[in-house]
Amino acid sequence: MPPTIQVTDLRKAYGELVAVDGVSFEVQTGEFFGILGPNGAGKTTTLEMMEGLRQPDAGQVTLFGEKPWPRNPKLLPRIGVQLQASAFFERLTAREQIRTFASLYGVSAKKADEWLDRVGLSDMAGKRNEDLSGGQQQRLSIACALAHEPDLVFLDEPTSGLDPQARRNLWDVLRDINSQGRTVVLTTHYLDEAESLCDRVAIMDHGRILESGPPAALVRDLDAPTRISVETGTMALDAARGLVEGVEVEDDGVSLTFATRTPAPVLSALAERDALRGLSVRGATLEDVFLHLTGREYRA
Amino acid sequence: MTGLLSLSAAMARGFFRDRTALFFTILFPLMFLIIFGALLNSPGSSKTEVVQIGSIAALDNLPADAKQQLSDVLEVVRVDDRAAALQQVRDGDVAAALEQQGDRVIVHFSAADQVKAATVHGIMQALVQQGNLAAAGVTKPALTLTSQQVEDESLKAIQYMTPGLLGWAIASGATFGAALTLVSWRQKKILRRLRLSPVPLVSVIGARVSVSVMIALVQSAVFVGVALLPMFGLQLSDQWYAFIPLMIVGTLAFLSIGLLAGAAAKTSEAASAIANLIVLPMAFLSGAFFPLDNAPKWLQQISDLLPLKHLVSSMQDVMVRGEGFTATLPAIGILAGFSIVVSGIAALLFKWDDA
Structure with a gap:
């Protein structure tokens, strides 16, 4: 069986601007795959070429072994797409929106209403989409993308603009559909989201994939120091510097922080001195990997 | 098929919940009908007012039925103050002042409104002639004149305007x-x-077509319904319903113009500007608002190239001029051909996406 998605040396330029510059990857059936990258990295263009919305300049995309471009009616019922802009019919209620989209796939109104319930919008069913909050619109658009229960789901920044509760609710929905064996591809700005949801991520910048793999493996490979903090004043800065050989120590007035790749001796030395007040141990995260790869400078 | 139905339903709901669209598609053209209908139909507006100073035998001795006929065109008010009557003519309040001095009947008129003055002059001339003939003892004149209107005798402005304004309403609604x-x-x-x-x-296109045809049917029902009210007094011909196929193919023709404008325009503002630029001048040039019979020949030739002209004049044929369904066939053919060509171009320009 071919992989669910196979992308080979994909390229796309808009005039002078090279948006996607030789991207290759595979996504296996049932995988949860994330594409990360700063704004303008080429994530959305890559996603749109996979969905069959844009024609690649070079390279190839296949979904279930089929080409999505030109518009391929055989593939369309098997994929679900949530667009970055919430594309809704004007002046229809939430219930009417999802029923309309569902019927395009031959899905019953009852099934559509169930999906409204799954994303927690049953109470809002009679409201027009203009009257829904940003988060509610976002959830509705995801329900509209999932109502026909596609084998492959594309989500473009699905949780942007959601409050923390709504994000957690949506994560549960996404984990749930993934656990039913559906393949999910998402782009996101939130690295904690990618770390928590994705089996594998690809970090993109300037139209290329810089690194890809399971989030935990990427973090491990970064080999970043662990940061151990205790409350300032727990011990004197000089004493701290002399605590364990070769450990960087900083005091910012709130926390006294030790940065080390071997945390055990530091922790036991702190424990011996009973200097664990306000202890926190923080390993590297996907965000550190991301910033390490794409740089820290701000890009408009 | 379910796709077509659910998209049509979504589109129709969106339309009927949009108060602005409803206003411009249905009420706005209806307002024109009511305003024009009231302006052009008000009784007496076509009558010419004159004042009569003292007694005039030719007028006073008219038999009752002749007096009735005369009152259809002339509204005669009798006064005795000659100076005041002449002042009324000078002021333009009345078209003329009539008086008899001995065997002379005098018409005082103002050069300011020569058309009305000529009307009064002509009528008085005829009355004087009649008086002369009677005086000469001629009771059976050698020649008599009978005039008859070519259209239905009840031809009023409403007869002309209803199909014209309805055609315009359908055209702009669809576009x-x-x-x-x-x-x-x-x-x-x-x-x-x-x-x-x-x-x-x-x-997707089919949904738009069915919703537009539905809207055109609603427009027609409302329009004809209002025009049939006694205060407007529209009288439909026997085969008025033959306008329905015409209306449907007319809707298609203007839909195709709209699809072309929509394919070419990037923003709603641009689309509505393009649609306005096409439909409004076309309405004037196609005789939707007023007849083109007196327009210069070159203008009439231009109007023959416009789809709205064929829609409107053919709708007038079947709705008020008493022609049958077969009379609409050439117009149906022209509109269908137009739709095919224009929607073909629109399909070539069609884009799913603006990027």
Whole structure:
């Protein structure tokens, strides 16, 4: 069986601007795959070429072994797409929106209403989409993308603009559909989201994939120091510097922080001195990997 | 098929919940009908007012039926103050002042309104002649004149205006509906979303066509219903319902114009400007608002190239001029051909996405 998605040396330029510059990857059936990258990295263009919305300049995309471009009616019922802009019919209620989209796939109104319930919008069913909050619109658009229960789901920044509760609710929905064996591809700005949801991520910048793999493996490979903090004043800065050989120590007035790749001796030395007040141990995260790869400078 | 139905339902709901669209598609043209109907139909507006100073035998001795006939065109008010009567003529309040001095009947008129003055002059001339003939003992004149209107005798402005304004309403409803749906669906990424669903493009266009035809039917029902009210007094010909196929194919023709405008325009503002630029001048040039019979020949030739001209004049034929369904066939052919060519061009320019 071919992989669910196979992308080979994909390229796309808009005039002078090279948006996607030789991207290759595979996504296996049932995988949860994330594409990360700063704004303008080429994530959305890559996603749109996979969905069959844009024609690649070079390279190839296949979904279930089929080409999505030109518009391929055989593939369309098997994929679900949530667009970055919430594309809704004007002046229809939430219930009417999802029923309309569902019927395009031959899905019953009852099934559509169930999906409204799954994303927690049953109470809002009679409201027009203009009257829904940003988060509610976002959830509705995801329900509209999932109502026909596609084998492959594309989500473009699905949780942007959601409050923390709504994000957690949506994560549960996404984990749930993934656990039913559906393949999910998402782009996101939130690295904690990618770390928590994705089996594998690809970090993109300037139209290329810089690194890809399971989030935990990427973090491990970064080999970043662990940061151990205790409350300032727990011990004197000089004493701290002399605590364990070769450990960087900083005091910012709130926390006294030790940065080390071997945390055990530091922790036991702190424990011996009973200097664990306000202890926190923080390993590297996907965000550190991301910033390490794409740089820290701000890009408009 | 379910795609076509659910998209039509979504589009129809969107339309009927849009108060602005409802106003411009249905109430706005109806307002024109009511205003024009009231202006042009008010009784007496075509009568000429004159004042009569003292007694005039030719007028006073008219038999009752002749007096009745005369009162259809002339409204005669009798006064005794000669100076005041002449002042009224000078002021333009009345068309003329009439008086008899001995055997002379005098018409005082103002050069300011020569047309009305000529009308009064002509009528008085005829009355004087009649008086002369009677005096000469001629009771059976050698020649008599009978005039008859070619149209239905009840031809009033409403007869002309109802099909004309309805044609214009249908044309602008279909053009704007198609252009704005296409552009706003593209801008709001609904077209993109539909492209990612298995619904065929034919169903998307088909939904727009069925909703527009439905709207045209509503427009026709409301329009004809209002015009039939006694205060407007529209009288329909026997085969008035033959305008229905005509109206449907007319809707298609203007939908295709709208689809073309929608395919070419990037924003709703541009789409509505293009649609306005096409429909409004066309309405004037096609005789939708007033007859073109007196227009210069070159203008009439231009109007023969416009689809609205064929729609309106053919609708007048069957709705008020008493012609049958077969009379509409040439117009149906022209409008159908127009629709095919223009929607073909629109299909070539069609884009799912603006990027």
